Amino acid sequence: MTQDFPQSALLHADYMAMLRRKRLYSALMLALFVALMASGFVVVDERNAGGFWGGLHRLFDFPASVLSEAWEKRAALPGHIVEYFPTLLETVNIAAVSTLFGAILGTLLSMLATQGLAPWPRLIPLFRRIMDVMRAVPEIVIALILIFVLGGGPVPAMIAIAFHTVGALGKLFSEVNENASLKPVEGLTSVGASWGQRMVLGVMPQVAPNYLSYALIRFEINIRASAILGFVGAGGIGYELKNAISWGQGRFDAAAAIFLMLFLTIVAVDQLSGWLRDLLTHGRQRGIFA
Amino acid sequence: MTLATTNPDLRGQARRLLRRKQAQAFGLPLLVLAYLAYALFAFDIPGLLRSASPENGATLVRDIYSYKTHATRDNRSGAVTFAIEGERKGQYPEGQHPDWVAQSDGVTTITLRRGETVRYFPDHVEVALPDYGTIRATPGSGGVQATFPEGARPDWINASRNRVTINAPGGKITITRNRTEVFRYSLGWELFFFTLDSPYHGMGPAQLLSHALNGEAPQIWHDFWHNAMWRHADVAWALCETVMMAFLGTFGAALVALPLAFLAARNFTPLVLVRQFFRRLFDLCRGVDALIWTIVLARAFGPGPLTGALAILLTDTGSFGKLFSEALENVDGKQIEGIRSTGANPVQRYRFGVLPQVIPVLLSQVLYFFESNTRSATVIGAITGGGIGLLLTQAMITTKDWEEVTYYITLVILTVFAMDSLSGWLRRKLIKGAPAAP
Structure with a gap:
């Protein structure tokens, strides 16, 4: 066949050469990746206090001892749950308030950083950079600095999480804004609306469902973050957890109660926000005046 | 109508x-x-405002852009030492002193930034303040005998029987029975490049370059890299450790989650029981937060970066399992059928029918997680004791070296930026024409 069409033979050879090159690149990438993973594992394993293979068989010792102690003192479990419920509420409050503040400021920043909506188009790169920096700072840094200045408690954690949330939500919101239609904005401009009015009346109705959906995801993330910050001293259930497990033997029943509460809260918020987001994206075909 | x-x-x-x-x-x-x-009430904001300490904030801010040099006289032995931040590693070698100090005939003269001069005499101290006058203080067995100029004493001078403290605009002077100490503030980060014991301390860039060209480059690099004050080598290593934690955790999770995701996807696993089991497993991994995983794993593996990497791995296995199985449920069945019609076995069908469809989507998700895990690794490092997170918390807990904290924060932000651009570049390179963001 190919003798009859010399061009196709050339084409075939060309194709095979390209395929070989592609395979070679893929193999090289894979080899590099495997080498990085393996060497990384070896180095990290060496730097750890206990090795991976030595610790593997002890993996279930701690959960087992927590569970067995909690089971022995299972009568105390409801008491612990009542005792620690206020701190759980504090953790959730930290997450909720910081998500609220983060969403409000993130909305503002995202509108300042979106082409077509920004009142000062020249400053768009500046606002984008600000959001990048806010996203890049780990929460723990701000929390620890604020604990030094303000003293312990929920507020440093709240500010730290809100700071990060502004950057994270601002970026997502500005991506949403880019898809918003500018026609309502132009219409409002033509009747002399101010920038704030244009944003609130022209843009917000278009983007609100997507905003809400992103804010809910962020709320899930922030609950986890606020539990972690509590562990380093910023109040909430994380702090109680730290105390319960660092008191050594004898307080594992409290630790188990906290583990359980934290787990249930995270799962519940995940489910609730998943359901709400589903409603926001799919449940919007309900007649013209819905 | x-x-x-x-x-x-x-x-x-x-x-x-x-x-x-x-x-x-x-x-x-x-x-x-x-x-x-x-x-507002739940967080007890009024109580917080009362407990807030602006002085701490002021110290923090001043420490970020300036440092202080202690000029200390031991009033019993008469020895005068100069140390940056009062630390041993910042101490001037015997016989050397900063250029704002003059020593002659047993008298040490210290000039502060606003024209104040402090003179250490063998038996007494004289502090000359331009707008106020001269204070003469004699430390002795009965405490500190101080004489002040006539008139009202300003509130930045604090004198008691055992201690005289002068908060002058150019520096702080403390005189007690045992020692006389002057803090002089200077701009910048002290000894960032070379410590005092290095011969290259105080050289300008041009001078350093000429030394480097003369073959001293390795020596210069060594002195900088092993700077005892800033420990650049350790910091770089800690940063590496943090990135490694994120890398191992994220990509390890992806490798674990990919095969499991097939078992949780409706179109690949018809058995409801198996599917539900793996879905609940993913939920468990995600629901038990990285914090709890870190605690549990630290008990088994001890503190260190491995624990952090495994905690990230476990949490992300849950997230990836969910995301991957959703992506797998959306694959186009026609391509698999096409591969099947050529007589391919199941492994080949997966390799050529399924993976090419999902890999770009999965890779993009994995890279997004890698970015955010670089940040999480800092926090997890602070809990489990590995990487830059550990250095950060150590520097913060002493509440003294805020310039080091600033240095670490800057490095963390730069690393996160670098990871952002790296993963963005990889995404564009590997996934041409893929959607911008999930």
Whole structure:
């Protein structure tokens, strides 16, 4: 066949050469990746206090001892749950308030950083950079600095999480804004609306469902973050957890109660926000005046 | 007209709708405000304002852009030492002193930034303040005998029987029975490049370059890299460790989650029981937060970066399992059928029918997680004791070396930026024409 069409033979050879090159690149990438993973594992394993293979068989010792102690003192479990419920509420409050503040400021920043909506188009790169920096700072840094200045408690954690949330939500919101239609904005401009009015009346109705959906995801993330910050001293259930497990033997029943509460809260918020987001994206075909 | 006849109450309907929208427009902000008011009390803001310490904030800010040099005289032995930040590693070698100090005939003269001079005499101290006059203080067995100029004493001078403290604009002077100490503030980060014991301390860039060209480059690099004050080598290593934690955790999770995701996807695993089992497993991994995993794993593996990497791995296995199985449920069955029609076995069908469809989507998700895990690894490092997170918390807990904290924060931000651009570049390179963001 190919003798009859010399061009196709050339084409075939060309194709095979390209395929070989592609395979070679893929193999090289894979080899590099495997080498990085393996060497990384070896180095990290060496730097750890206990090795991976030595610790593997002890993996279930701690959960087992927590569970067995909690089971022995299972009568105390409801008491612990009542005792620690206020701190759980504090953790959730930290997450909720910081998500609220983060969403409000993130909305503002995202509108300042979106082409077509920004009142000062020249400053768009500046606002984008600000959001990048806010996203890049780990929460723990701000929390620890604020604990030094303000003293312990929920507020440093709240500010730290809100700071990060502004950057994270601002970026997502500005991506949403880019898809918003500018026609309502132009219409409002033509009747002399101010920038704030244009944003609130022209843009917000278009983007609100997507905003809400992103804010809910962020709320899930922030609950986890606020539990972690509590562990380093910023109040909430994380702090109680730290105390319960660092008191050594004898307080594992409290630790188990906290583990359980934290787990249930995270799962519940995940489910609730998943359901709400589903409603926001799919449940919007309900007649013209819905 | 026709519309009105088919639905005569359209006007009333629209009015009701508008009223409801109005109620929503006002009700929602009110609800938010009410919640914030509740949070104000729940967080005890008034109590916080009372406990806040502006002095701590001022120290922090001043420490970020300046450092202080201690000029200390031991009043019993008469020895005068100069040390940056009062640390041993910042101490001037015997016989050397900063250039704002003059020593002659047993008298040490220290000039501060606003023209104040402090003179250490063998038996007494004289502090000359330009707008105020000269203070003479004699430390002795009965405490500190101080004489002040006539008139009212300003409130930045604090004198008691055992201690005289002068908070002059150019520096702070403390005189007690045992020692006399002057803190002089200077701009910048002290000894960032070379410590005092290095021969290259105080050289300009041009001078350093000429030394480097003369073959001293390795020596210069060594002195900089092993700077005892800033420990650049350790910091770089800690950063590496943090990135490694994120890398191993994220990509390890992806490798674990990919095969499991097949078992949790509806179109690949018809058995409901198996599917549900793996879905609940993923939920468990995600629901038990990285914090709890870190605690549990630290008990088995001890503190260190491995624990952090495994904690990230476990949490992300849950997230990836969910995301991957959703992506797998959306694959196009036609391509698999096409591969099957050529007589391919199941492994080949997966390799050529399924993976090419999902890999770009999965890779993009994995890279996004890698970015955010670089940040999480800092926090997890602070809990489990590995990487830059550990250095950060150590520097913060001493509440002294804020310039080091600033240095670490800057490095963390730069690393996160670098990871952002690296993963963005990889995404563009590997996934041409893929959607921008999930």
